[in-house]
Amino acid sequence: MNRFILVALLALTVSPALVSAGDTGTDILENSCSSCHDLKGPAPQTIHALWKRDAPDLFYAGNKFQREWLIEWLQKPVRIRPAGVNYLRTINSTPINQDVSKKGRKYDVLWGEVLKPLKHVTLNKDNAEAVADALMQLTPNNDLTAEMALDDAQDVDLDSGELLIDKVYGCLSCHQIEPGYGGYTGAELYTAGKRLQAEYMLSYIKRPKNWDPKIWMPNGNVKPDDLQKIANYLILLSKEDFNASN
Incomplete structure (x- = not known):
């Protein structure tokens, strides 16, 4: 009996906040999401505040995400940022001016919580739809996307798109275009085309610091035609089957 009680208590300490019957999407956001995600804004204005961020900001989720992707992800959350x-x-970074060949410790590799399954609230379909609807109402950055429009007539395929974001703009130093291929510090890109709104992708790639002033993603001075090609490439890439859950 004592062992059963101990197991039950441990389960309670690691379980996400419970969703009560009758909770609206906004209720669920406030009760189960606001402890990790910023629902109010603004984005961090200092490096110190940025380093304290524990989860992606959601206060402009309606400008950023696609509703159908949100509904699917909230029912089966998986890690987006490796x-x-x-x-x-x-990430264990290699110490400067230190010979690590004899230390027996691996550097520049992932460690800690990101090697474990993602801990996140999991919702049923009805609650996922309610939360997605609530998130889609959060649109304080309409001005940043208003002038953006996807030109889906751009001539781009998977090979030319990869060449563009890898060799021309160096995106793969931080982002992955398939599981395990690319960098670790940014969000993966192989589901970006169905995860993100096209107008958001165009605006964020063009000038990321308009959205997140202290974020480490650089302003790549992407040419207008290349900007359109990258967005179209990401949409095309998201249709590939990488056995990804999201």
């Missing part, structure tokens, strides 16, 4: 939101907590 190194987590703050990569300094999860």
